[in-house]
Amino acid sequence: MARRGAGTPFLLRLSLLLLLHPGGEWGTLGCASVAVGSPIVPLGSAVTASCTIQSELCRGLEQGKVRITWMLDNEPMAGSQRRGPGGTEVSNLTLPQFNRTQAKLWCWVEWNGTKQRVGMAEIRAGYPPAKPFNLSCVLTLSDYGLTCQWQQGADSHLPTSVALKCAGDPRAHSSRCHRSRAQAVTGCTPQGDRSHCTVPRRLLQLYRQMEIWVSATNALGTAESEHLYIDPMDVAKLDPPALQSIQSIPFQTDCIALAWEVARSNAYMELQCELRYRAAEDPAWALVTGIVGQAGTTQHCGFLFGTRYHFQMRCRRSSARGYWSEWSPGRNYTTHEKAPTGKLDAWWSTRLAGAGGRLEVQLCWKAPRRREANGRVLGYRVTLSPRRRGRDPPTVCNTTHTQCNFSVPAGTRRVYLSVYNAAGESAATEVVLLERKGQPLARLWAVPGGERSLWVCWETPPAPVAAYILEWQRVSSEPGRCSACWQMERDGAATTALIRDAIEPFQQYNISVYPLYKDAIGLPVHTAAYSKQKAPSYAPKLHLKSISKSGAELCWDPVPVEMQNGFITSYTIFWANSTAEVSSATVNPSLSSFVIRELKPSTLYKVHIMASTAAGSTNGTSLTLVTMVLDDIEIQFLFLTLALIFVLLILLLICFQKNGRVKQQFWPNVPDPANSSLGKWVPPFFQEHLQVPGTREPGLATISTVTVLERATWGKEPTAEPASPFPAMPQPYVQQEGLGRPGRGWAAAEPHRGPGGSGETVQYARVVGDGYKGQQHAPPRLYLRSSSSQPLLPEPSPSPKPYQNLWFHRATPHGCPGDGGCPEELLATFPLLQGLRISGAEELQDCRTF
Secondary structure, three states, X not given: OHHHHXXXXXXXXXXXXXXXXXXXXXXXXOXXXXXXXOOXXXXXOOEEEEEEEEHHHOOOOOOOOOEEEEEEOOEEEOOEEEEOHHHEEEEEEEEOOOOOOEXXXXXXXXXXXXXXXXXXXXXXXXXXXXXXXXXXXXXXXXXXXXXXEEEOOOOOOOOOEEEEEEEEOOOOOOOOOOOOOOOOEEEEOOOOOOOEEEEOHHHXXXXXXXXXXXXXXXXXXXXXXXXXXXXXXXXXXXXXXXXXXXXEOOOOOOEEEEEEEOOHHHOOOOEEEEEXXXXXXXXXXXXXXXXXXXXXXXXXXXXXXXXXXXXXXXXXXXXXXXXXXXXXXXXXXXXXOOOOOXXXXXXXXXXXXXXXXXXXXXXXXXXXXXXHHOOOEEEEEEEOOOOEOOEOOOEEEEEOOOEEEEEXXXXXXXXXXXXXXXXXXXXXXXEEOOOEEXXXXXXXXXXXXXXOEEEEEXXXXXXXXXXXXXXXXXXXXXXXXXXXXXXXXXXXXXXXXXXXXXXXXXXXXXXXXXXXXXXXXXXXXEEEXXXXXXXXXXXXXXXXXXXOOOXXXXXXXXXXXXXXXXXXXXXXXXXXXXXXXXXXXXXXXXXXXXXXXXXXOOOEEEEEEEEXXXXXXXXXXXXXXXXXXXXXXXXXXXXXXXXXXXXXXXXXXXXXXXXXXXXXXXXXXXXXXXXXXXXXXXOXXXXXXXXXXXXHOOOOOOOOEEEEEEEOOOOOOOOOOOOOOOOOOOOEEEEEOOOXXXXXXXXXXXXXXXXXXXXXXXXXXXXXXXXXXXXXXXXXXXXXXXXXXXXXXXXXXXXXXXXXXXXXXXXXXXXXXXXXOOOHHXXXXXXXXXXXXXXXXXXXXXXXXX
């Protein structure tokens, strides 16, 4: 079979496909047929179907094996296939639960690898029709058609026909509608999906009972609404009447007379009418019932004087339960006025003027209520005495406002207030200007009465109270008129009052209550309140006041009262460092600054503030701050230390720049005999005989010891002196020690005559040149010292002789033994004498070292 199918020519395949085209031509020729148990079934029920293929009637399938499949819309379904009688192939399908409202069931034939639809059955599912409800009918007198309307039930998902049925009431004698249910006629059929229709006049019998209902039918059943038994005239909707005139009755000043005319279609009916009216300020209508329509006129009382009213009227049949007509077109009317009545509520404040001795009064009052105004108020008058017949009292204020400022003579205790309109003037209200010295209330508080009202509560004082004055004012707002911020509570026993004027949500109000006594006004008691609260509009902005290494002081401006939206219960400050360590602190709302402590040095923090009310909280913007490394005291100490170090550096720099002067101040120059000019001086006539090089270039010498020698007497001759080539002249004697004793030299002067004319030599000094301790020894230097021939002091002086020195007359434990003068240990302690040698030293008797 496969080989044969493979060799089928192309034209044969094309002809087979034309025969198996969609539309099931085989089914029309008797080749295939699809049958279902029921094309419309309840939703969710089972569906059975069968598909039969007659191979001998289907060209091309005589020798082939047929396979039948099913598709529900596009979803494949599994059926059971068997061979039927007469060479047919039959496939049966059962759907246990059909959950689609509409679907197409297809039968497919598969032959030689090709599928083709050969049959189809459409299946619909739904519910029986729902029962219509709320049936009502209205008879229109313009064409006498009965219009009925109803509400449909749930959707049945199936085509449903709806009709309005009518029949005669079995209790009635005759009717155009037939008397039995089988004889019921269709009154009307709604168009489309509408739920109303009109029964024409020809099917109606007026003034007779009729049975009316709605019938809904589909393939699964029929449903009917409740049956309505009515006389069409009982449900007739009449045309509205027309108001003709409205007038006031002069003798009964609060009554009016009203006239109307009924519609022509209602002229022969017994009518029942209603009248309604209201003023422009009234929130609801006032209704007048029980008006007989045929009368055409009526009177009604209780209207306010000088008030504009709007009137309307409607009617219906008095003997029926039918429908009211529409309200008639409105008509306006203003009642006539009369003089105002009642007393005015007044409130005042007084103060004495400076030098004039007059009393300045600020008087406020409430406008009269509509029932007391009796018309449009033209003005108010304040006088100092009540009005009497034939004479008008002096007027201190005449205004159209509800407040007045005036001055009266000191001692005035009463003024009189009246109101007038076009019809007259009211009786004067006596205002007693009492002093504010009475007892205050024991306690006062306020709670919200709504978004635009406040309940004010108080505890009464011990003394009896005649009335109370309540004042309130919006905080931080301009006060309005006096009448808008106070009210009087005339009941002295009251403990609560509701205030509504000028109250807005999220705004703070200061409330004061004054008790009014018979002879005084009590001192006020104050409180604050909100009618409604919410979170603040914004939080305050933080400012950094000061900062240290472990703390920061923050400050902020309080939130304006208008933006608080409630009582601020607290401020909460949050701060966090870079490691997300968050800390917080709650601050009293009366404060405007806070110090954050225990912060880490040199750390960045982010700080923000949150303002809270009882109804919510609002966060402010973030402030970034960085703590300091050192505190102010530490910074000051550091700066002082650095400044001191800088000053010391400057001083050291100056010392280095002025080294010579500084050394001069601390180490002054002491004249050095070894380097003095006297040691280098030689008379001119001796210079040519002095050939000692060492005397021309004296070097520096270190002086370690100075020894002073003194001779006992001037008359003793020196023991042995070498012959001198220069007679009677001092000649320097220079001796330089050899290498065996480095650093030592002797210098001696030639003898000369003393002050007495003798030729004795005066010993000045002996200097030994040597280095300081610790210095390296240098080659010995040659020093030249000259012996001066000048006497020390004149001889006639009573002081010691010129060559004598009191220092040398002190007793010494030992003398100066030896030929060469003072011993070496004495010269070692007097370095200025080490470089000098004086002739005649052997004759000295004493030597002193100092």
